Amino acid sequence: MNLDNIRIVLVNTTHPGNIGGVARAMKNMGLSRLVLVAPLNYPHEQARWRAASAEDLLASAVVVDSVEEAIADCQFVVGTSARERRIPWPLLDPRQCAARIGSLSDREQVAVLFGREDRGLTNGELQQCNLHLNIPTSDAYSSLNLAMAVQIVCYELRMLLVQGELAADEDAQWDTPFATVENMERFYVHLEETLTELEFLDPAAPRQLMARLRRLYGRVRLDEMELNILRGILTETHKWVARGHAARDMVK
Amino acid sequence: MNLDNIRIVLVNTTHPGNIGGVARAMKNMGLSRLVLVAPLNYPHEQARWRAASAEDLLASAVVVDSVEEAIADCQFVVGTSARERRIPWPLLDPRQCAARIGSLSDREQVAVLFGREDRGLTNGELQQCNLHLNIPTSDAYSSLNLAMAVQIVCYELRMLLVQGELAADEDAQWDTPFATVENMERFYVHLEETLTELEFLDPAAPRQLMARLRRLYGRVRLDEMELNILRGILTETHKWVARGHAARDMVK
Numbered sequence: 001m002n003l004d005n006i007r008i009v010l011v012n013t014t015h016p017g018n019i020g021g022v023a024r025a026m027k028n029m030g031l032s033r034l035v036l037v038a039p040l041n042y043p044h045e046q047a048r049w050r051a052a053s054a055e056d057l058l059a060s061a062v063v064v065d066s067v068e069e070a071i072a073d074c075q076f077v078v079g080t081s082a083r084e085r086r087i088p089w090p091l092l093d094p095r096q097c098a099a100r101i102g103s104l105s106d107r108e109q110v111a112v113l114f115g116r117e118d119r120g121l122t123n124g125e126l127q128q129c130n131l132h133l134n135i136p137t138s139d140a141y142s143s144l145n146l147a148m149a150v151q152i153v154c155y156e157l158r159m160l161l162v163q164g165e166l167a168a169d170e171d172a173q174w175d176t177p178f179a180t181v182e183n184m185e186r187f188y189v190h191l192e193e194t195l196t197e198l199e200f201l202d203p204a205a206p207r208q209l210m211a212r213l214r215r216l217y218g219r220v221r222l223d224e225m226e227l228n229i230l231r232g233i234l235t236e237t238h239k240w241v242a243r244g245h246a247a248r249d250m251v252k
Numbered sequence: 253m254n255l256d257n258i259r260i261v262l263v264n265t266t267h268p269g270n271i272g273g274v275a276r277a278m279k280n281m282g283l284s285r286l287v288l289v290a291p292l293n294y295p296h297e298q299a300r301w302r303a304a305s306a307e308d309l310l311a312s313a314v315v316v317d318s319v320e321e322a323i324a325d326c327q328f329v330v331g332t333s334a335r336e337r338r339i340p341w342p343l344l345d346p347r348q349c350a351a352r353i354g355s356l357s358d359r360e361q362v363a364v365l366f367g368r369e370d371r372g373l374t375n376g377e378l379q380q381c382n383l384h385l386n387i388p389t390s391d392a393y394s395s396l397n398l399a400m401a402v403q404i405v406c407y408e409l410r411m412l413l414v415q416g417e418l419a420a421d422e423d424a425q426w427d428t429p430f431a432t433v434e435n436m437e438r439f440y441v442h443l444e445e446t447l448t449e450l451e452f453l454d455p456a457a458p459r460q461l462m463a464r465l466r467r468l469y470g471r472v473r474l475d476e477m478e479l480n481i482l483r484g485i486l487t488e489t490h491k492w493v494a495r496g497h498a499a500r501d502m503v504k
Contacts, residue, residue, distance in 0.1 A: 025400055030390035053393055090422035095411065131422060135407070136414045138282035141305055148277055148403045155387070155404050159347065162388045198488045212481060220472030229464060236452045237489055243496030250499070 001161055005105040007033040008150055009070045009113045011121060016041045018117065020050025020058065021147030027054035029154035030161065034061040035070045035111075050147075067113065067125050072182040075108040076101065076221065079121050079129035080149060082142065087211055090131040090219055097133045098156035104171070108178060112153060117146055127211050128181065130218045176223035187227055188214060194234045197241045253413055257357040259285040260402055261322045261365045263373060268293045270369065272302025272310065273399030279306035281406035282413065286313040287322045287363075302399075319365065319377050327360035328353060331373050331381035332401060334394060342383040349385045350408035364405055369398050428475040439479055440466060446486045449493045 008026055013019055019042060023034060034057055036042060042063070051058050064070050071077050078097060081089075092100065101110045113129065115121035126132060135144060135152055144152075171178075179187075192210055195201035201209055222230070260278055265271055271294060275286060286309055288294060294315070303310050316322050323329050330349060333341075344352065353362045365381065367373035378384060387396060387404055396404075423430075431439075444462055447453035453461055474482070 021397065021400075024393075024397060027393040028389050028396050028400070030392070052397075053395070088425045088427050091425055092422050093411070094407075096422070136410050137280050138410070140282070141276075141279040143305070144280050145273070145276060145304075148273075148280070148400065151400045151403055152407050155346075155407075158388050158390070159345070162345075195485065198485065198492060200485055200488045209481065212478060216472060216474070216478050220468060222468070226464060226468050229461065233447065233450065233452055236450045237492075240450060240489075240493040240496035243499045244492035244494075247495040247499035247502070250502070 001102045001157075002105045003029075003031050003157060003161065004033065005108065006031060006101060006110045006112065006157065007035050007070075007074075008154075009035045009037060009067070009111050010039065010146070010150075011037045011067060011070075011113060011125065012116045013039045013146065014041070014117050015146075016044030016047040017050045018146040019044075019061075020047040020052075020054075021145075022114075022150045023047075023051040023054040023057040023061070025147055025151035026154055027057050029151075029158040031154050031157065032057060032060070034058070036061055036063045037067055037070050038065055039063065067128065068181070068185065071111045071113075071128070072180065073109055074111045074181050075178040076104050076110045077113065077129045077181060078111070078131055078133050079113045079126045080115065080153075081126055081132040081134055082120055087208055087215060089126065089129070089215055091134055092131060094133060094135055094153050094156045097131070098153070098160050100131070102157060102160045109180075114146060114150060123211075127214045127218075128185075130221060171221075174223065176225045179222045179224055179227045183224070183227060184217070184222070187217070187222075187231060190231055190234050194237055194241075197238065197245075253354045253409075254357045255281075255283050255409060255413065256285065257360065258283060258353060258362045258364065258409065259287050259322075259326075260406070261287045261289060261319070261363050262291065262398070262402075263289045263319055263322075263365060263377065264368045265291045265398065266293070266369050267398075268296030268299040269302045270398045271296075271313075272299035272304075272306075273397075274366075274402045275299075275303040275306040275309040275313070277399055277403035278406055279309050281403075281410040283406050283409065284309060284312070286310070288313055288315045289319055289322050290317055291315065319380065323363045323365070323380070325361055326363045328356050328362045329365065329381045330363070330383055330385050331365045331378045332367065332405075333378060333384040333386055334372055341378065341381070343386055344383060346385060346387055346405050346408045349383070350405070350412050352383070354409060354412045366398060366402060423473075426475065428477045431474045431476055431479045435476070435479055436469070436474070439469070439474075439483060442483055442486050446489050446493075449490065449497075 104110055135149055196203055356362055387401055448455055
């Protein structure tokens with residue numbers, strides 16, 4: 001388990017105090033890598049004040065413009081989600097999630113995304129995640145403060161670390177590195193183009209097709225060789241479909 | 253387990269914002285009984301602001317003058333403690349502690365004491381406790397914000413409460429049945445035929461291609477809808493490739 005390979009990504013945070021609270025929560029639990037996606041009021045005095053002795057963590061925080069940029073080099077991405085989505089995604093509680101990312105963190109880059117204070121992550125952002133994380137709450141009041149949510153996730157990682165009993169996971173002996181988010185996004189573009197050429201996907205009425213395929217390939221986590229195979233298939237398919245289009249045009 | 257029998261007691265809190273944060277953290281996790289021992293600045297606007305939708309919990313908070321008064325009717329008292337004391341006391345982490353007080357709460361009054369922001373509970377206060385609770389932290393920065401500490405303890409109580417109801421695994425909420433072996437085998441036949449038509453797979457030199465694809469789709473466990481999507485793509489691909497073959501034959 002390597003906490004330095006786990007980054008906390010805050011998306012469009014509104015209150016700078018929360019950013020400070022997150023920095024402190026992380027440092028208390030031994031995490032160090034904070035990424036801020038287009039924060040609304042930052043830097044800000046309140047962030048420094050709430051960070052207390054975690055100002056160094058704020059100072060080393062990386063500010064980027066987009067979620068894509070924040071997670072491009074990651075092999076595993078978790079999104080925190082308050083509510084059930086239209087298409088159910090693999091969903092874990094913080095303890096199960098810590099167990100999962102704790103063991104991956106030895107050899108991979110992991111990101112945990114936290115959304116906006118008022119409405120969390122968008123569906124598009126959640127569909128970039130391998131799995132979703134839900135913190136159990138009372139039905140009477142389910143909206144956790146952002147820094148509190150980060151605290152709970154970081155606490156579970158710390159508990160796992162001090163327990164010292166990481167279960168070896170099923171991927172520990174894998175032969176090929178897992179694909180990064182950046183390469184997966186290229187694959188999705190390629191896949192969508194090909195499905196459109198095949199007239200299987202109608203861009204005017206895409207329904208949930210790409211979301212379902214993202215969920216499928218996000219769930220499996222492709223390794224680099226598998227990704228190359230699938231892209232190879234898409235490339236060959238493209239050639240034949242182009243010939244097929246030519247044939248159809250001739251018939252007309 | 254009865255969360256209404258577990259009270260959170262804050263001793264001489266300095267920052268009213270922390271009291272609000274505690275109220276919210278408690279309500280998020282389903283706790284309701286807050287006792288304030290001689291808070292320094294209370295009531296206060298900052299407490300209400302940080303409490304957000306947990307203002308009712310602030311309104312019903314009991315303010316008393318002494319720890320003795322706060323815990324007089326309790327049968328079990330836990331004190332949070334950052335450091336080792338001169339006389340070692342029974343010391344548990346939040347998870348162990350939740351298990352202990354969760355089961356007691358069915359029939360007894362339980363208090364969890366949280367000390368001052370700067371120096372915690374006094375030795376005298378800690379010696380009034382049945383056991384001590386320590387939240388594991390990084391050596392680099394061990395001082396947790398007060399509301400964060402309460403959040404972690406309340407979260408552990410909630411986890412204990414919902415364990416019985418929690419989905420055992422990430423797929424528990426899945427919307428569609430997973431594919432049977434029989435249907436998967438049909439899919440692999442269909443896939444192999446299509447890859448051969450695409451001339452991506454050479455039956456004379458198949459190498460490990462089908463094995464790798466079987467590993468990929470076996471790992472992900474396709475649900476029936478995903479399987480139908482993939483077979484639909486193969487069917488469309490077949491049509492276009494047939495047209496493409498026809499076009500190539502015409503050119504010859």
